[in-house]
Amino acid sequence: MSTAPAPARTTPGATPGATPVPVARVYRFEVVKLVSQWRIRLMVLACCTLPGLFVAAVAQQGTLPSDTLFGRWMHATGWAGPLVVLGFAGSWALPLLTSVVAGDVFAAEDRLGTWRHLLVAIRSPRRIFAAKALASATVLVLLVAALVASATAGGLAAVGDGPLVGVDGHRLAPSDAAGGVLLAWTCALAPTFALAAIGLLGSVLLGRSPMGLLVPALTAVAMQLAQLLPLPVALRLALPGYAFVAWDRLFADPAHLDELLIPVAVSLVWAVVATAVAYRLFLRRDFTNGSEDGGERRALSAGVLPLAGLLALTFGAVAVATPSTGSGITQAKVQQEVSTVFAHLYRLQTEQLHRPVVTEERLRVTSACDRGDGHVGPKGPGNDWRCVVTWHLPGVAAPGTAVYQLDVAPDGRLTADGDGPKEVNGYFLVRTPHGDAPNPLWQFDGQLALLSPSPR
Incomplete structure (x- = not known):
């Protein structure tokens, strides 16, 4: 008695027996596709020019943005400029960049109706997702690098390479200030990746709806409003957006590294979990149905609830690991x-x-x-x-x-x-x-x- 072999499982949209295209080739294709968009090119131009022009112009003014951290030192050293820009970028620029880059990367294919062509050409939804996620992260890193390079060049050209006064009043040598600026911007990448992952999730869930563009920006605004409230320290550190303001701990002596490393780690956990949820939902999509467009119920059950559970878990973990659950201000x-x-x-x-x-x-x-x-x-x-x-x-x-x-x-x-x-x-x-x-x-x-x- 012979047993018939089980039919081979095939990926939706893929040709049986066909070899998927390597991820590297798909990644290069997605990067080129992103950079070819006019809005991405406009953002690249803005990131390369506006921070430097802003810092140079403010440094020549008689009135400084003294209500901004390090703003009162922009006449003294060029290293204050990129930190002032970082404070603004964490609140507005970086959430906007993640919305434009990652919030529409999947929804654009839905609106254009190109999923079938992409699946036939690449023959692997898994590789499509990986390439799109990696391409979005690459473009964001390049935009952040342009921001810090432009702001630093503008500050050094306008003011010079002087010592920087830290948040506790002690002075940092120019070499230490340069290292602190670079490290502060590097730490800001962690919450940027978290917002980008949330943007990927929103783009997958909401289908062709342009509302996916708003998900990272609205999430960032919600976290900013939460930081204005008298929250317990553990809950404050459990929000990934806290890493956008915790970088100033690097400029104290001694540095409060625990208050920086915890939110950076939390942000990376959020980035991994949100990307994993988006990946799972993406693989479960029916690409043969052109009307697949997400839904409110699915968005709540598959997108919002896992992140709410993650917030509860991170809050509990931080509360157990840290000694303070009050405001921390005495x-x-x-x-x-x-x-x-x-x-x-x-x-x-x-x-x-x-x-x-x-x-x-x-x-x-x-x-x-x-x-x-x-x-x-x-x-x-x-x-x-x-x-x-x-x-x-x-x-x-x-x-x-x-x-x-x-x-x-x-x-x-x-x-x-x-x-x-x-x-x-x-x-x-x-x-x-x-x-x-x-x-x-x-x-x-x-x-x-x-x-x-x-x-x-």
Whole structure:
């Protein structure tokens, strides 16, 4: 008795017995197809020119974007420019780039009705998906590289290669600043890939609908709004968008690497999971049905629910791994950060005025901070913090004092605005032997270590 062989399984749209086209060839084809689009070429041109022109133009202005991190230092060093651009790019430019590049990569084939031709030519849906995903990632990396190269060139050409003042007031040598800029932009690739993977998922789920273009941008906006809320630290770090703002931890001494590496790892996990879900849904599609167009129920069950479950899992994992589930903002941390930044910047002001050199240790800076004139508990974010800073100069019996009004953001960034005395922090300029210069103590930024225990 003979047993008939089982029929061979064939991929939809593929010719039985045909050899699939190698992924490398399909990848090159998809890259060329993406770059040939007018909107991609326009974005390449914009990324290569606009950041450099913006940084060079702002550096020549009398008014700087002091409300932006590192914006107040754009007159001092060219390395501040690419960091200002990174702050803007993380909020708007990079989500827009991922929407245009990855949010339409599958939906375009649905609108043009070219799936059957593509499957006949390549003979493997798996290789089609891999090539499209890799091509999207490649184009995004090239666009990010153009952004950082343009911004850096514009800053160095307009201002020069000077030292950079970090978020805690200490100065970084030009070589250290260059390494920090490169590493900060590299870390920003992780949330960019996460948004790109969500864009791939939206493009697969929504079919020929152009709504797939909006999925990465809307996701980024939702994560930005969430970061404005007083969330627990563990939940804040579990959102992939937090890596867009956590890069400033690289410019503290010591660097708060745990608050950067955790959101970067979370972003990469989101990128892998969202891509895997999109891959699975793509292989289950019926390419013989030209009306295949996604659906709200399928989008909810197959797209939104897995990502919601991933958010719950990452939140639980971060909560277990980190010591803090509150806001991470305490009175002791605010006082320590204000004292540290003030000591570094006071030394910088001393050098500007050509006064005798004094070290941070000899200044013995302390701060006394409260909220709402003592009517509000001294913890958590708010714009009603007030600090009185005290320091001691060698050989001077009376200590010096200065007052600051503070705005502490939910992500731990603080902005201090000097409130007197005038000769210390009450005016934005100081009179030096070489003319007026920006007063480093007038306004300054700081970054609280949300995960570290409160100092005693």
